Amino acid sequence: MPGTGCAEVARADDLPAAARARLGTGLFRDLDWWRCVEHAALPPGARPLYWVAGDGDAVLPLCRRADGRLTSLTTPYSCAFAPALAARTNGSPALASPTPGASLAIRAAPLAEACRRAGLVRLEALDPAEAETDALLAACRGAGLLVLRFAQFGRWSECVAGSDWDTxxxxxxxxxxxxxxxxxxxxxxxxxxxxxxxGPAGLAEAIAAYEHVYARSWKPAEPFPAFNPLLMRSLAPSGRLRLAVWRVDGVPAAAQFWVVEDGRALVLKLAHDEALKALSPGTVLTALMIRRFLTEERIGWLDFGRGDDPYKRGWAAERRQFEGALLLDPRRPAGWPLLARHALGRLRARWH
Structure with missing residues (x-):
């Protein structure tokens, strides 16, 4: 983006080596994730773009929508999002960045200037405890932008380090x-x-069983039906995939899509056949998977992903709030309607 110290890159595979290293690893940060989003989770007419500061000192994955709006490159499947300001080997939102705050702020400054030039940017799936996000939002305020934060979704998890199944x-x-x-x-x-x-062995059959169950479940149709199968195939070679299918008399009754990395088991999707609801297939499969994680894989955290579905309270004890943020230039008229709606929403929340 001219005059900001940021370059625009159209695809994750075109990022320079330093920028790829800055992305690091972890499900919602690494190249495999961005490739899957690019290929299977973009709204019609949208295109991805990556702002890269300097020689790869910072990266902000974004999406230019068909109507011109600029948003984070997030999807209905994204459980976390952050700018990449500090290379790290674990994408867990519970981990703070290893780079000192002052250094993060310096790296965030060109991204903030690019946001100011854009006039209006919407970010989603932000973890308030994430140091890189804090650095970007602080830099945006320093560049003269208003930062309007809003609650977006909860994420339920529980530390199970040292626990056995009975406990x-x-x-x-x-x-x-x-x-x-x-x-x-x-x-x-x-x-x-x-x-x-x-792993890759037997994956095609497992995906077919998963889709069979999902089609017979209570859940609405996927907004991007190709995304989950693509992500499963992407994760299988690295050993992070856990695709579980529970069958009754040989017929798939429940299916769950888990990801295991760095001691955390995260469930991204689960479903059961409504015709077999009397057998509690979803409860059985969740219990079988958690028992396996505790007895065979020694998982330290169970994570039930984004959303406040009531069932999650029974399986996990801790809720973390994730947020969105509107970054807008108050001098640009295009942002005034959003500013007014945000203020009205805060007033309504105060009176209810």
């Missing part, structure tokens, strides 16, 4: 605990089976 189960609410015990006993009588796919 974890004992901490569940009584009704859920008894349902799990009763259904697991019934599941052990021979009519059911669990298939877990964690």
């Amino acid at each position: 974890y189960l004992a901490a569940r609410p009584g009704k859920l605990r008894e349902t799990i015990r009763r259904r697991l006993r019934a599941a052990g009588r021979g009519r059911t089976s669990l298939t877990l796919t964690d």
Whole structure:
């Protein structure tokens, strides 16, 4: 972007080597994620773009919508988003950046200037505890932008380091605990089976079973139906994929899409066949997967992803609020309607 110290790059694969290193690793940061988003999760007419500061000192993945709006390169599947200001090897939102705050602010400054030149940018899926996000928002304020933050979604998780299955189960609410015990006993009588796919072998069959279950579930159609299968295929070679299918009499009854990395098991998608709801297939499969994570993989965190679905409270004890932010230049008339709506929303929240 001329005059800002930022270059625009059209695709993740075209990023310079230093910028790729700045992205680091972790599901919602690495190149595999951005490739999948580019290929299978863009709204009609939208195009990705990456602002790269200097020689790759900072990267901000963005999306130019068909109507010209500029937003973060986030999707309905994104559980976290942040500018890439400090190279790191773990994308977990619970980890603070290893680079001192002053250094982060310096790296964020060209991105903030580019936001000022753009006039209006919407960011989503921001973790308030993320140092890189704080640095960018502070730099935007310093560049004269208004930063309007808003609540977006909760993310439920629980630390299970050192816990075994019995300890974890004992901490569940009584009704859920008894349902799990009763259904697991019934599941052990021979009519059911669990298939877990964690690599390329058998993946096509597992994806077909997952899509069979999803089509017969209570869930609405996916906005981007090709995205999850593409992400599954992308994750399988690295061993991060856990695609679980629970069958009753050989028929897929429940399916779950988990990602395991750096001691954290994150479920991205789950569904069960509504016709088999009386068997509690979703509860059974969740219990089987968590028991496996605790007894065989020694997972330290269970993460139920974005959203405040009521069932998550039974499986995880901690909720973290994720936010969005509008970055707007108050001197540009284009941002005034958004500023007015934001102020009205705050007034309504205060009076309710």
